[in-house]
Amino acid sequence: MPELPEVETVRRGLEPVLSGKRIDRLEQRRPDLRFPFPKRFAKRVAGCRIEQLARRAKYLIARFDSGEALIMHLGMSGRYLIEKPGEEAKPVPVATHRPQHDHVVFHTEDGATVTYNDPRRFGFMVMCAGDDLDQHPLLRDLGPEPLGNAMNAAHLAKRAAGRKNDLKAFLMDQRNVAGLGNIYVCEALFRAGLSPKRVASCLARRSGTPTVRAERLAPAIRATIADAIAAGGSSLRDYRQADGALGYFQHSFSVYGREGQACIKPTCNGTVKRIVQSGRSTFYCPSCQS
DNA sequence: CTGTGTTCCTGTTCGC
DNA sequence: TGCGAACAGGAACACA
Numbered sequence: 001m002p003e004l005p006e007v008e009t010v011r012r013g014l015e016p017v018l019s020g021k022r023i024d025r026l027e028q029r030r031p032d033l034r035f036p037f038p039k040r041f042a043k044r045v046a047g048c049r050i051e052q053l054a055r056r057a058k059y060l061i062a063r064f065d066s067g068e069a070l071i072m073h074l075g076m077s078g079r080y081l082i083e084k085p086g087e088e089a090k091p092v093p094v095a096t097h098r099p100q101h102d103h104v105v106f107h108t109e110d111g112a113t114v115t116y117n118d119p120r121r122f123g124f125m126v127m128c129a130g131d132d133l134d135q136h137p138l139l140r141d142l143g144p145e146p147l148g149n150a151m152n153a154a155h156l157a158k159r160a161a162g163r164k165n166d167l168k169a170f171l172m173d174q175r176n177v178a179g180l181g182n183i184y185v186c187e188a189l190f191r192a193g194l195s196p197k198r199v200a201s202c203l204a205r206r207s208g209t210p211t212v213r214a215e216r217l218a219p220a221i222r223a224t225i226a227d228a229i230a231a232g233g234s235s236l237r238d239y240r241q242a243d244g245a246l247g248y249f250q251h252s253f254s255v256y257g258r259e260g261q262a263c264i265k266p267t268c269n270g271t272v273k274r275i276v277q278s279g280r281s282t283f284y285c286p287s288c289q290s
Numbered sequence: 291c292t293g294t295g296t297t298c299c300t301g302t303t304c305g306c
Numbered sequence: 307t308g309c310g311a312a313c314a315g316g317a318a319c320a321c322a
Contacts, residue, residue, distance in 0.1 A: 003315060034298070034318090058316080076315055077300075101300085120299045122316060165293060174317080181315055256315095279295070281313080296320080304312080 002074040004058055004146065004179030005225055009232030010080055011055045017082050017112050018062065022049045027105040033118060034075060037104075038127035044068060045106075057142050057178035061133065069130040071138060075122025085111035142178040146225040151177055153203075153218045157210035160203040168277045170200035177221060183256045184224055186283045190255045192220035195289045196282045197275075255283040263288060 002010070026045040028037055038044060048064040055061065060072040081097065097117065104116040104125065116123070128136055143159070144150035159176045170176055171185040180188065189196050194213055203214040254264050259274040263285040270287025 006315075034316095073316080075299095075317085096301095098301095118299095119301065120314090120316095122298070163292085169293080172316095183315060278293095280316095292322105294320105294322085297318090298316105300314100302312105302314080304310105306309090306311105 002058060002076075002078065003181035003184050003228075004055075005184070005228035005232050007058045007060060007074065007179075008055055008229050010074070011053055011060055013082070014060075014080060014114060015053050017084070017108065017110075017114060018050050018106070019053045020050065021112075022047065022109040023106050024109055025107040027107070029103050029105075033103060033121045034073075034124040035126065037125060038070075041125075041127065044127060045070070056139055057145070057174060058181070059138065063130050067130050068127055069133055071126045071128065071133075071136065072116075073123050073125075075118060075120060075124070077120040078116065078118040078123035081115045081117055083113045083115070141175050143174060143176045144178065146177055146179055146221050151218060151221065153210035153214040156214045156218055157204035158208060160200040160214070161208050162204075163200040165200055166196060166277060167194060167198050167200055167202075168196035168282050170203075171221075172278070172280075179225070180221070182280050182282075183253065184221075184228065186256045187228075187254055188217070188221040188224040190284060190289060191224055192217045193289055195286070196277060196284050198290075255285060258283060 023045050024047070026042045028041050031037065044066070045064070048066045048068075050062050051065055052063040053060065054063065058073060060074075062070040062072070064070070081102075098119065101117050101119045101121075102115050103118055103121070106114040108114070116125075126138065134140060144155060156176070160170055163170060167189060168185055171180050171188065172182070174180075186196070192213070194217060198213075203211055203217065205211055255272050258272040261272050263270040263272060265285070265288050268285060268288040270285040272283055272285055275282050275284075
């Protein structure tokens with residue numbers, strides 16, 4: 001499920017339920033996810049108020065009035081389910097909800113519950129001091145946010161200069177741009193008209209200044225992510241499901257998952273192809289992406 | 291340091 | 307319908 005747009009959608013869904021609220025109780029139902037849960041997790045959270053629910057790349061970050069912060073990652077299959085008092089739980093629309101994968105439950109002062117469900121358990125939760133969060137090992141090496149001013153052609157060129165991996169791998173690397181994943185890398189490269197197989201260093205001249213390709217790629221990334229967040233947000237009308245799945249599945253992609261289908265670009269008569277790069281599927285149009 | 295492959299785990303889909 | 311194989315939105319880690 002979650003690349004940056006989905007995580008942002010989840011954040012917006014959780015915000016009205018969690019932000020400014022005291023957590024009366026936390027249930028931890030197993031010892032670990034991908035990593036062990038924080039030590040004395042339930043005790044450290046109980047009674048604390050969430051002052052802010054933020055996002056950095058694909059991480060959700062809850063800041064508590066205790067001075068600590070909770071960094072959460074959804075992995076591949078993580079989602080949050082919200083139940084409010086007086087409203088009956090609605091069935092999850094996309095995948096079946098299996099209660100045995102409910103690993104953490106937050107009980108708020110309002111009587112609402114926020115349940116973290118994650119079948120594959122690639123997600124994790126880490127608790128740390130709230131100051132100097134940027135210097136936390138999970139966060140300090142992240143590249144710029146795709147929607148921030150720092151993500152521009154000059155940045156891409158600087159990072160890509162001399163790199164021998166391909167554009168797909170370059171964009172998947174969170175140190176270069178933070179928050180892109182397999183889907184939106186494919187989509188951004190399609191929008192930029194660039195082949196995922198092209199070497200990353202094609203974004204920079206020998207002098208390190210951006211090429212025309214970098215000048216195309218930066219706005220393509222920005223627009224791809226902005227559009228996806230907008231699509232996710234529009235699915236949040238009913239935010240009892242803050243799982244991002246609605247936005248994810250409603251959104252139709254230009255190339256991702258469209259192997260064998262005609263390129264959607266009106267002036268192109270190409271066919272979308274699937275290849276494997278770094279062990280992951282890449283979808284692209286060989287005809288209009290070069 | 292850079293680039294690549296493996297690994298964690300469960301669920302769904304696809305081909306026979 | 308059953309059944310194994312392939313595949314799935316991530317990223318830490320080991321290794322060449």
